[in-house]
Amino acid sequence: GAVVSQHPSWVICKSGTSVKIECRSxxxxxxxxxxxxxxxKQSLMLMATSNxxxxxxxxxxxxxxxxxxxxxxxxxxxxxVTSAHPEDSSFYICSASPWDLNQPQHFGDGTRxxxx
Amino acid sequence: EDQVTQSPEALRLQEGESSSLNxxxxxxxxxxLFWYRQDPGKGPEFLFTxxxxxxxKEKERLKATLTKKESFLHITAPKPEDSATYLCAxxxxxxxxxxxxxxxxxxxxxxxx
Numbered sequence: 001g002a003v004v005s006q007h008p009s010w011v012i013c014k015s016g017t018s019v020k021i022e023c024r025s026x027x028x029x030x031x032x033x034x035x036x037x038x039x040x041k042q043s044l045m046l047m048a049t050s051n052x053x054x055x056x057x058x059x060x061x062x063x064x065x066x067x068x069x070x071x072x073x074x075x076x077x078x079x080x081v082t083s084a085h086p087e088d089s090s091f092y093i094c095s096a097s098p099w100d101l102n103q104p105q106h107f108g109d110g111t112r113x114x115x116x
Numbered sequence: 117e118d119q120v121t122q123s124p125e126a127l128r129l130q131e132g133e134s135s136s137l138n139x140x141x142x143x144x145x146x147x148x149l150f151w152y153r154q155d156p157g158k159g160p161e162f163l164f165t166x167x168x169x170x171x172x173k174e175k176e177r178l179k180a181t182l183t184k185k186e187s188f189l190h191i192t193a194p195k196p197e198d199s200a201t202y203l204c205a206x207x208x209x210x211x212x213x214x215x216x217x218x219x220x221x222x223x224x225x226x227x228x229x
Contacts, residue, residue, distance in 0.1 A: 004159075006159070034216070034217070042221065043203060043219040043220060043221045043222050044160070044203070044205075044217075044219045045219075046216055046217065046218075049210060049216060057210075093159050093160075095159075095217075104150055104162045104165050105150075105162075105217060106162060107152075107159035107160045107161070107162075108159050109157075109158050109159045110157070110158065110159045112157070
């Protein structure tokens, strides 16, 4: 089946640091990638939708300048959490969707971000 | 406002004890309903897609059904390895061609041997 790789799986850093998370589709071209945030024992909340070669679309309440998204190729999207603070600590998950509308989104295994 | 609600929040079953999980939804335009399984510390794993009322899909001990207002995930004779959180998501029009997913809160299933 389709594979989406997310890296790193776990990161701990100091407050004020910027952190970059990569999301790669390994065996298909992903015209659209999605970034989610998940708090403990809660469901996935969509943060933004990124389309290859264009600006990301952010959901209401998500700070564009805090969460920078780049989707420079059909297999790679990155999420950069800028000047991270403890409240940004969370589980971040990406998904990728091929052009075929009948195909579901395939998810990476997530990145556990802890800001000290 | 688009909304997806799953029940129960948690479910404990004995091995072999069949049951059903519910996902009810209120959305402006349903493009598809998806079931995913999520293990702790992992991303969701795709199980089923349903597009129209009356549709059913099966995979091993799991069977998903869809009506105009809700979906059920039936688990027949579950095994301990079926323990996980089951997420329901509806696909609605969004900024991309594929739309976007709105997730329910999930049902955490524990199957005891």
